[in-house]
Amino acid sequence: xxxxxxxxxxxxxxxxxxxxxxxxxxxxxxxxxxxxxxxxxxxxxxxxxxxxxxxxxxxxxxxxxxxxxxxxxxxxxxxxxxxxxxxxxxxxxxxxxxxxxxxxxxxxxxxxxxxxxxxxxxxxxxxxxxxxxxxxxxxxxxxxxxxxxxxxxxxxxxxxxxxxxxxxxxxxxxxxxxxxxxxxxxxxxxxxxxxxxxxxxxxxxxxxxxxxxxxxxxx
Numbered sequence: 001x002x003x004x005x006x007x008x009x010x011x012x013x014x015x016x017x018x019x020x021x022x023x024x025x026x027x028x029x030x031x032x033x034x035x036x037x038x039x040x041x042x043x044x045x046x047x048x049x050x051x052x053x054x055x056x057x058x059x060x061x062x063x064x065x066x067x068x069x070x071x072x073x074x075x076x077x078x079x080x081x082x083x084x085x086x087x088x089x090x091x092x093x094x095x096x097x098x099x100x101x102x103x104x105x106x107x108x109x110x111x112x113x114x115x116x117x118x119x120x121x122x123x124x125x126x127x128x129x130x131x132x133x134x135x136x137x138x139x140x141x142x143x144x145x146x147x148x149x150x151x152x153x154x155x156x157x158x159x160x161x162x163x164x165x166x167x168x169x170x171x172x173x174x175x176x177x178x179x180x181x182x183x184x185x186x187x188x189x190x191x192x193x194x195x196x197x198x199x200x201x202x203x204x205x206x207x208x209x210x211x212x213x214x215x216x217x218x219x
Contacts, residue, residue: 033117062132066132068117072122119184182200
């Protein structure tokens with residue numbers, strides 16, 4: 001049997017040109033921010049490296065923050081799908097959580113200088129008064145991530161491995177907050193070690209899962 005032909009319409013020359021310009025802009029942004037840092041970098045330098053006019057650059061991103069968010073949004077969407085319950089002991093919630101966050105640690109560790117910029121801006125993005133489309137895209141992606149975590153904890157609640165006295169979404173936010181705080185501290189080291197970073201995150205998650213309060217028994 002002959003394979004079915006690709007039903008997707010071929011991209012026109014104009015659309016191919018737009019995609020190629022966008023690719024160059026993203027790579028130029030990554031390179032300039034990596035070399036010069038966020039504050040010292042200029043949109044003119046990025047445009048020159050991408051071989052586009054400054055006006056063309058602004059058609060894709062309105063400012064430096066949007067350019068930075070464009071980089072992380074593209075990178076994040078290339079992550080493989082996360083399946084927290086895959087390849088684990090049925091009762092090992094901790095291992096499932098670590099499999100959820102490990103790909104992100106490996107991503108941050110590849111380029112620590114750029115990662116520090118990305119982490120800082122993704123945490124502080126909500127302070128921006130007039131967010132652009134890339135910030136909105138990031139927020140939509142983060143909501144998907146939180147929803148995945150919440151669905152995981154909701155399933156664990158049904159299985160009886162996680163307490164059901166708190167909403168699954170609130171538990172998901174707790175672990176996301178632990179991750180965000182710990183990854184910032186980890187990236188402050190000169191050469192972030194994936195092994196050390198994941199061990200520290202695992203320790204924090206273990207504490208959160210077990211709790212720290214000693215139950216008080218009534219007489």
